[in-house]
Amino acid sequence: MKQGAFSLNNLINVNEQTREFHLTNGHISYIFRVMPELNQLESVYFGKAVHVQKDLHNLDEYEPGSGCQQLPKTGIASLEHRRQEYPTYGTTDFRKPAFEIKYPSGDKISAFKYLDYTIEAGAPDLGVMPHVRYAQNAQTLSIRLKDNYSKLYLTLNYTIFSDLDIIVRNAVFENQDSKTYSLLAAKSASLDLPTANYDLITLNGAWARERHVNRTPLRPGLQEIGSIRGATGHIHDPFVALAQPNTTQNLGEAIGMTLMYSGNHQESIDVNTYGVTRIMTGISDADFNWKLEAGKKFITPQAVFSYSDRGLNGLSHNYHDLIRQHIINKEWQTPQRPVLINNWEATYYDFNEEKLLTLAKNAKEIGCDLFVLDDGWFGHSRMSDTGYMGDWEVDPAKLPNGLDHLVKKIRDLDMKFGIWFEPEALSMDTKLYQDHPDWLLGNPNKHLSQGRNQYLVDFANPDAVEALYQKMVKIIDQVHPDYIKWDMNRNITEPYSNYLSADKQGEVFHRYIMGVYRLYQKLTNKYPNILFESCAGGGGRFDLAMFYYAPQAWTSDDTDAYERWQIQTGTSYVYPPAVMGAHVSIVPNHQTGRITPLKTRANIAMFGSFGYEFDLTKLSTQEKEELKQATKRFHQFHDLIFNGDFYRLEPSNPKHGAWQVSSKDKKHAVVCYFYGLSEPNHGYYHLKLTGLDPDQLYEVNDKRRLYGDELMNIGLPLTEDYHKHEDDYWSKPMMDFDSKLFEIKAI
Ligand code: DGJ
Numbered sequence: 001m002k003q004g005a006f007s008l009n010n011l012i013n014v015n016e017q018t019r020e021f022h023l024t025n026g027h028i029s030y031i032f033r034v035m036p037e038l039n040q041l042e043s044v045y046f047g048k049a050v051h052v053q054k055d056l057h058n059l060d061e062y063e064p065g066s067g068c069q070q071l072p073k074t075g076i077a078s079l080e081h082r083r084q085e086y087p088t089y090g091t092t093d094f095r096k097p098a099f100e101i102k103y104p105s106g107d108k109i110s111a112f113k114y115l116d117y118t119i120e121a122g123a124p125d126l127g128v129m130p131h132v133r134y135a136q137n138a139q140t141l142s143i144r145l146k147d148n149y150s151k152l153y154l155t156l157n158y159t160i161f162s163d164l165d166i167i168v169r170n171a172v173f174e175n176q177d178s179k180t181y182s183l184l185a186a187k188s189a190s191l192d193l194p195t196a197n198y199d200l201i202t203l204n205g206a207w208a209r210e211r212h213v214n215r216t217p218l219r220p221g222l223q224e225i226g227s228i229r230g231a232t233g234h235i236h237d238p239f240v241a242l243a244q245p246n247t248t249q250n251l252g253e254a255i256g257m258t259l260m261y262s263g264n265h266q267e268s269i270d271v272n273t274y275g276v277t278r279i280m281t282g283i284s285d286a287d288f289n290w291k292l293e294a295g296k297k298f299i300t301p302q303a304v305f306s307y308s309d310r311g312l313n314g315l316s317h318n319y320h321d322l323i324r325q326h327i328i329n330k331e332w333q334t335p336q337r338p339v340l341i342n343n344w345e346a347t348y349y350d351f352n353e354e355k356l357l358t359l360a361k362n363a364k365e366i367g368c369d370l371f372v373l374d375d376g377w378f379g380h381s382r383m384s385d386t387g388y389m390g391d392w393e394v395d396p397a398k399l400p401n402g403l404d405h406l407v408k409k410i411r412d413l414d415m416k417f418g419i420w421f422e423p424e425a426l427s428m429d430t431k432l433y434q435d436h437p438d439w440l441l442g443n444p445n446k447h448l449s450q451g452r453n454q455y456l457v458d459f460a461n462p463d464a465v466e467a468l469y470q471k472m473v474k475i476i477d478q479v480h481p482d483y484i485k486w487d488m489n490r491n492i493t494e495p496y497s498n499y500l501s502a503d504k505q506g507e508v509f510h511r512y513i514m515g516v517y518r519l520y521q522k523l524t525n526k527y528p529n530i531l532f533e534s535c536a537g538g539g540g541r542f543d544l545a546m547f548y549y550a551p552q553a554w555t556s557d558d559t560d561a562y563e564r565w566q567i568q569t570g571t572s573y574v575y576p577p578a579v580m581g582a583h584v585s586i587v588p589n590h591q592t593g594r595i596t597p598l599k600t601r602a603n604i605a606m607f608g609s610f611g612y613e614f615d616l617t618k619l620s621t622q623e624k625e626e627l628k629q630a631t632k633r634f635h636q637f638h639d640l641i642f643n644g645d646f647y648r649l650e651p652s653n654p655k656h657g658a659w660q661v662s663s664k665d666k667k668h669a670v671v672c673y674f675y676g677l678s679e680p681n682h683g684y685y686h687l688k689l690t691g692l693d694p695d696q697l698y699e700v701n702d703k704r705r706l707y708g709d710e711l712m713n714i715g716l717p718l719t720e721d722y723h724k725h726e727d728d729y730w731s732k733p734m735m736d737f738d739s740k741l742f743e744i745k746a747i
Helices: 311-327 351-365 403-412 431-435 461-479 501-524 561-571 598-605 622-645 710-713 726-731
Strands: 012-015 020-024 028-034 041-048 099-102 114-123 138-147 152-161 164-173 181-193 199-204 210-215 219-229 234-241 253-262 266-270 276-282 291-292 297-299 301-308 341-344 371-373 416-421 481-484 531-534 552-554 580-584 608-613 644-649 659-663 669-672 697-698 706-707 739-746
Touching: 012 114, 020 138, 020 152, 020 371, 020 580, 020 608, 041 181, 041 301, 041 501, 114 152, 164 181, 181 253, 199 219, 199 598, 210 561, 210 598, 219 234, 219 461, 234 266, 234 276, 234 311, 253 266, 253 311, 253 622, 291 608, 291 697, 301 311, 301 531, 351 371, 351 403, 351 622, 371 481, 403 416, 403 461, 416 461, 501 531, 531 726, 561 659, 580 598, 598 622, 598 669, 598 739, 608 622, 622 659, 622 669, 697 710
Parallel strands: 341 371, 341 608, 371 416, 416 481, 481 531, 531 552, 552 580, 580 608
Antiparallel strands: 012 020, 020 028, 028 041, 099 181, 114 138, 138 152, 152 164, 164 297, 164 301, 181 276, 181 291, 199 210, 199 234, 219 266, 234 253, 253 301, 266 276, 644 659, 659 669, 669 739, 697 706, 697 739
């Protein structure tokens, strides 16, 4: 830690003469400056903290080099050779710019020049757009630039925290002109790094196999991930990490970038011929054309950068702490999450009051606190995913006594009640559609694709959003749910809003997701005690922004323990266990057909917002007892897992996996070891733990006593003690996908 360079009131150092800016909290430094004469911003450094120098002239890199010169003979080389802070189109840079503006003259040539800066305590409030909050431990630097060719202003915001190795950035365009300008691209942030000697890590997948980890060496040229589906999507999480090739989970440097946004996103990674790596994130350019009218602003979502010299686990800890302390609503940061039973995989659409109550009673017996009624409670005998989306009125055929009656019976069991909605979905057999056909998203004169047999409500239309709000309020005020699952099962295929004029159709995607945020905001403001869980066909809208409104998200429709191991491992790169909905379900698993031990299903689900999702009436007494214990274990470890530091461990057998969560004071830890396929005649395995106090003596599962340094360097022996009952070794149960849980307590 660099001494004397910072304090809470001095996280941002400015040299006004040289116009250099150095943000540092003693762990990280983020440095940029204004290029002399050109007056554009140059990126200098992001990484481990360095001394705050009076000026940075010793770092000048002004060799003329080849290429085109915007200001010939000024000593300013072509921008192709320089690292840009927020690159502009129409310069000598020749790389993908961070923004593009179409001028009335038809060209896109901009020249935003440095104007001034301000420093404020805290972080910017972006209104309905999710943003970091409760930032008493942060300062924000805002740099204002003005376009030479218009009265357009650009503000770049940089927030640094005193105790988190995170930099939050965004860009705000403001039109002080009398004309309208078209914003064709408006990224949240761009960062040029002076080397390409990195591995690129991304989290990719599909429905039911979200966020699998991919790591490959960087290569020259432009690579992109993103979504043009109107939602974050199952395919690419908006997270990108650059790790040094030798960076492991616990050692080495890594830089992370993610976007706090739930709509179309685009992350580009561009290695140029000079070995400079540009990473950039923001709203996707695809079908984006924002008409920036006179007097109006366009605010981009926040990009969140993280730096770690403690390996990839360190990078994750930065994000986990940010989400838990600065994104999730304060009301939901500490309370114990309920253990829920969801009827989806238990009954699907085939239920009545009696069936639901039997499930609830069985769930109560194994310790569940919350009964969640999933899809199928509305419309008229909805027995599949066809129809009735949009009216949100209870189905008199399935629940003839009404929803209130069911809810009362559930509450009589001393259980809370939760309910499922898919507010954005629309079917043509609803009154909502018949009364407002123009609220269906899509061009009525062109083809309309269905997704899961349904369409979408035009959330770019504030009247439609208000109508949905009223419909939800009616049900909420009737049954007072403690929990709402907000699902979204199809993507936007034909983006067209009947509400918007022809020249504004390039705004549909962004306005849609802002409509979603608006509805979330109205509901969470009115009902602060309802726990929202977001969902999009499982993990299709899993991003920082969703956690601003819904403190947990359904991680994946895939509840298979082996697949969940991989999904939750990938998800943990950015998101803490506290936000990952994770349920124990039946075998053979409904998504994979795989059979895994009940113990493993429970162990894996425990590293998340725990619950159940299967027909508990089919359980044997012994299985019921096992699940009772699993529920108890979740309560026992809840605070540790929800608030501690989560580590991905690296077992010596690469086919195995292990997770660890340590309390911040290093006095308590829990470890889950996952075996994969069972292996005959294997050797002895040790698991090196991490995040413990080397000088502290710990007790493992109330048996072995080992110091932190032994557990972290020699490792935890995974063998069991068969001393004096050796024969039992040969009759011990063997199974695929076995797992073991270890509790480590300081003594
Ligand atoms: C998709 C969700 O991910 C499931 O959990 C379930 O709620 C179904 N939709 C219901 O249609």
